[in-house]
Amino acid sequence: MTVATPAQASIWEPAHAAGLPAYVYDLVGLDAHAAAVREALGDVELYYAVKANPDPELLRALAPHVDGFEVSSGGELAHVRGLFPGVAVALGGPGKTDGELFADVTRLHIESPTELRRLLAPGRPADVLLRVNLDVPIDGASLAMGGGATPFGMDPQGIAECVRLLEKQDVVRLRGVHAHLASGLDAPRLLELAAVVLDYARGLGATEINLGGGMAVSYADPEALFDWRSYGEGLARLRRPGEVLRIEPGRALTVYCGRYVTRVIDVKRVHGELFAVVAGGTHHLRTPATKGHDQPLAGRGRVAGEPVTIVGQLCTPKDVLARDVPVRLEVGDVIEFAMAGAYAWNISHHDFLMHPKPAFHYIREAV
Ligand SMILES: Cc1ncc(COP(=O)(O)O)c(C=O)c1O
Secondary structure, three states: OOOOOOOOOOOOOHHHHHHOOEEEEEHHHHHHHHHHHHHHHOOOEEEEEHHHOOOHHHHHHHHHHOOEEEEOOHHHHHHHHHHOOOOOEEEOOOOOOHHHHOOOOOEEEEOOHHHHHHHHOOOOOEEEEEEEOOOOOOOOOOEEOOOOOOOOOEOHHHHHHHHHHHHOOOOEEEEEEEOOOEEOEOHHHHHHHHHHHHHHHHHOOOOEEEOOOOEOOOOOOOOOOOOHHHHHHHHHHHOOOOOEEEEOOOHHHHHHHEEEEEEEEEEEEEOOEEEEEEOOOOOOOOHHHHHOOOOOEEOOOOOEEEEEEEEOOOOOOOOEEEEEEEEOOOOOOEEEEOOOOOOOHHHOOOOHHHOOOOEEEEEOOOO
């Protein structure tokens, strides 16, 4: 699979150095990556979870490779519809407003019996999947949305209540089951969960099953890509004739195409430890602070040096992008952080301290 990984040469053009900090999105790499994922999935439908990164240029690059988009708010829905008016959209997420619940979408993921009662009240047609949260062990996930008491989806009692409500009418159509139990799982673990979800869905007579997203990415080992080939083969083995299987990955599609590029402003030693202060910081790239990891550096040719902690310009000790990185950094050096294409700019607290926003650059041609 062709993706921008740290082993590859810099994708930054020095001519742009004045415009730092910046996000650089490799649309060529994204196109190749999405095509490879699509190919590995065979007949399984692929929706992209827009919450991972809603950048219009990324969505345009993904559109030819996906069957639709998964959105979690009216804002994401309007954004996607504005770009692709006729595209298939699945709307999910807890706490839907009336505007979201009664929006015209391809599939609506129901999160609770109360939500379903509100949907049924006016007697307007809709096509729904019931979101199930099964009580199964979720080992090794970076984020668990299911497998126990969480506000996401319904336990089997909640689902049974919904089925009873739906059986009493024929305006809102029950299309099947949705499950997004966790994020950050490898292919074997996701296949084990898929088998459990499919078993449960078949017990309800469902033939359309959305297995969610959650395919793992590793910030500690950016070269370790999710095994789409074996996942696609595994789903093909699990799928029975007549069943529609769908997935809705976010991070594993877009994380590799983005880099956050910035410049070193200061290098200082405090109580014996070395710090490099860069322009920008976690108000642009909040991911390492949120997830508690070191954002990997990209680009070849760095000279090894004393471990240095790379921090941003914010007045908080949480503004750390990477700790104890064994490279030599000097004032004026341009550095690139890899794996900044998902849950990066769009989850960051942009306005804290009112620093300037980053620039955005798009690589549209193979270099
Ligand atoms: C319902 C749902 N689907 C899909 C995703 C995408 O997950 P990931 O980016 O881990 O693939 C999420 C993420 O939170 C989600 O909540």
